[in-house]
Structure formats: structure tokens, C-alpha cells
Amino acid sequence: MSGGPQLKDAAPQPVLAIEGAALHRDGSELWSRLDLELQPGEFVAVLGPSGSGKTTLLRSILGLQPLSAGSIRVAGTPVQRGDARIGYIPQQRPLPPETSLRARDLVALGVNGTRFGLPIPRRGDRARVDALLEGVGASHYGDRPVGLLSGGEQQRLRVGQALADRPALLLCDEPLSNLDLANQRGVTDIIDRERRENGTAVLFVTHDINPILDRVDRILYIAGGRFLLGTPEEVLQTHVLSRLYGTPVFVFRAGGRLVVVGVPDAETHHEHDGEEPITTSTITPGGHA
Template sequence: MTPAPATEHREPVLSLRGVTMRLGERTLWQDVDLDLARGELVAVLGANGSGKSTLLRAVLGLQPLTGGTATVLGAPVRRGSRRIGLVPQQRLADDGLPLRGRDLVGLGVDGHRWGLPLPRRGRRARVDALLEAVGATRYAEAPVSTLSGGEQQRLRIAQALAGDPDLLLCDEPLLSLDLTHQAMVARLVDEARRRLDLGVLFVTHDINPILGIVDRVLYIAGERFRIGTPAEVLRSEVLSELYGAEVDVLHHRGRVLVAGVPDHRHHDDDAGLAPVAADDHRGGAR
């Protein structure tokens, strides 16, 4: 497949060429080509176990590709790149963890800093600016474990933006959130990509909360894939061909319902990406 050209003829933020991933004898996806432009949001869809989160791990340099190449701004992907920010799945913090909202965001500020740290005043100002950008100033001093799932996701978005990334990876960030908080997270990601001119790769089970902000869809199913606008990909005939089975796509009041998708559940792609530290993204460092 021919990837869509990057907008404004600029170098793509992320470029995938013939990327293939096999785990043992199982092929998750193969020969995927994609150019992700600055300011573009591509949703990654597919059944459980299709390899959506594994694709993000490969872009993070945490999972070696079986074939093909992946580059970020022309450089091969590598573990710990500050050019990449990660918003992970929503996971409630441990009740015993003595971490405030500003501390969680501060982990992202410090994540790639070698040698002398930022002066205390400069670091605090940076954390305050990030908190304000995601509307989290009011619980900066609150223990993270006392915050709701949606409030914690605000902080994780701020943390992901702390390293001034060029590429933002979102790994099921809406999971376990109610509709109101799903809409909030989608809005914050959209605002960040427009304000900072980010490329965004957004893994999700349900496209409806982000349907209004998606530019293109990468749909993975049974080793194959389709790339295009939501209107081009989310069609009964396209998904039926991908799955080799009858799949119905229904459009109603601006929402999309996909029915009859075979479930390829497999342990390798169900866990998602945990937030990770300094050189491997734990704590959301890029």
C-alpha cells in the first residue's frame, strides 16, 4: 500500500516502511507502510490481540521489529527517545504511593535530564505550566491516589508532554473512563497536537470518543491492515474483506458500531503499555 503523503511536504514525524511483527509462529501484522505528519492524528484500531499496543512498543524501541524499518524524524527508533511522549492506559495509583500531582508530572520533566538538574525555580515553573495546560492546577498538591481516573489521565498527558515531544503515542488512554472523562482526554490530546504540532498515534478499542478529531485510521486484522480516512476504512465491505468474515458497520447519529468482528484475543496485546522511567519511558518520560 502507498502511504499518504505528509502534509505541507515536511518530513514525517513517524515513518513505517514494510514493518512486520511475528511472535513465535504468529504474525500480528506485516508490510505496514505509514507516514504520520505533524499535526495529524491516526487512530489504530483492531480486535483484541491484533497487535495494536505491540505496534506502539515497536515505535518506542521496546519490541524489535521482525522486518521493515521505523524512523522518527528520519532517525531509527530507539529506546528512551525524548522525541516521543507516551500517554498510557488509565491505571489507578497505589493508595500507599506518596506522590502528588505535581510529583507525577515532575517525573516527566526530569526523565531525560543528565548532569545538573534544572534549577528548582525553573523546574517548578515548568511543572506549573504543564499542569495549567491540561487543567490540573487545582489538584497539583493532591495525592495521586485520591484522584479519579480522569484526573489522573490529565496528569499523565502533562507528563507525556514534559519532554517537548514531536510524536505522541496514546495507548488506550480512554480505557475504564466514563464518557465525560473520555471526551475530556480526547479534547486535551487534540488541543496538544494542534498547539504543539504533534503527530499522534492513538490506540483505541472504540473510535467514537475520538471520531471528530481523527484524520486517518490504521485498522489491523489477521495479519492485514487498511489505512485511510474513517469514511474509507470503517465500511462493511472493507472490514469483511480484512477479517475474511461478515462484519457489519453501522452509522447512527454520528456514531459507528462495528458488529461481528472475530475476537483474536491473545496475551501479547492485551496488557497495554505501562508508564516507564528515564530511558525506557517509565513514569511517562519520553
């Protein structure tokens, strides 16, 4: 046995590494000096009022929005547009009833839709689509037109499409909006299973922490150009949010849900980043959703 120095196991490489990130828009600073690392299988929620830069952060990770300063790396390499290591789930928005695309065809776009030119089916593509449909609980309506499906059914297909390339990082932009509680639970279960079974890191933008509170490892809370990062127990406290907003904010538990009261009105401008505008408040403020 060698008497030389013993090597320690190297720390796992983060799936996502954001260092010193800053972003300015329309002459104002959304956030700066943002450092964030996500490890394999970690679930991080992103909260904050409208206009705080949540969707813009996702766009920067997708390579669609350049930073004003800092860097973003995915699995050790600089982020780039169209990175197959990143899956993206948008907000739920109903597709027109006349949409004739079948459910399986929508999921198949995630399997073969990133190729140059017209998608050409490969051996194994159908089996992969079938497996994705089964994984999101959509096998029984795989051949139905998506325009005739409910919002929850359509959103399950978007999740399947996002998981097609077995991403290392899954970005979720308010994927539970406009869904009833049953479908919120169903979509959350699929995302949670993916990160537990396959080690997918999840960055989950939401205006309501309650449906995912028991799954979240950490929270990134952005407000007024500042941010907090910590566990739910560390961040979701009256004195912590009051300090972040610079005004009294109260956190209560009611009926097993967190309620935040006293959050200042959102900025007059809302996030509008291309195809995914956001109009949100934070967590579940008293008086409105």
C-alpha cells in the same frame, strides 16, 4: 531574475516513517509490509482486535521491541529507546490510594525524571510543571496526593507528564479506557489541542473510535495479520471490514455512534507487552464493550 530552474518547496519531513515493517511473535506473524507516515499535527487512530499487535507496534516505535523486518524513523533518524521526541500515554490504571506522591510530582517526573541519577531541580522546572498542570486542567489539585484523585484526574496528569518534553510524536495506548464520557472528552480535548497548537503527531490506539471520531485524520486497522489504512470514511464501511476479516461484518450508525456487529471473536491470546496488557474488542461491537 534568474532564468534557471525554479526550486520547489521540499515536502515536509514526516514525524514518523515506518517502512516495510514486519513483526513476528511466538512463531506467528502479527503484521508485515506495513508502511505508515505521520505528518506534523496528524491524528491517526489504530484499531483492531486483541492480539493484533497494536501495543506491540507502539513498543517498536518506542525502541522496546525490535522489528522482524523494516525500519522505523522519527523525524528522519532511526528510532531509539528513551527518545525524548516521543511522548507516551498509557492506559488509565488507578494508583493505590496510599500513594503519597503529589500530583505535581508525578508530572515533574516527565520534566526531570529522565536524567541520570537522582533528579535535580533546575531553574524553570517548577514553572514548567505549573504550565503543564494548567494545560491539562489540574492546577487546582496539583498539591494533592495522586492516590486520592479520581481516574480521570490521574489520567490528566499522565497526559501532562507525556507532554513535558514537547514531543514531536505522541503515542497513546488506549488512554480513555475506564474513563467516563466527561473525562474521555477532557483528555481527548487536551491531546487534540496539543497537535493543533504545537504540530504534535498523534498515534492513538483505541478499541472505541467514537470519542475521537471527529478528530481523526486517518485510521490504521489491523486484523488477522493484515491491515487497512485510510480515512474514517474509507475504512469504516461494511464491505471494507468484511473483506479485512474475511467474514460478514456490519457497520451501523446508532444515536450518533458507530456500531460494528459480527466481528469475529478475538484471538485466544491477548496482547501483553510488559506493563500494558490489552483486552479489547474493536470499535463498539454489539453485545459487549
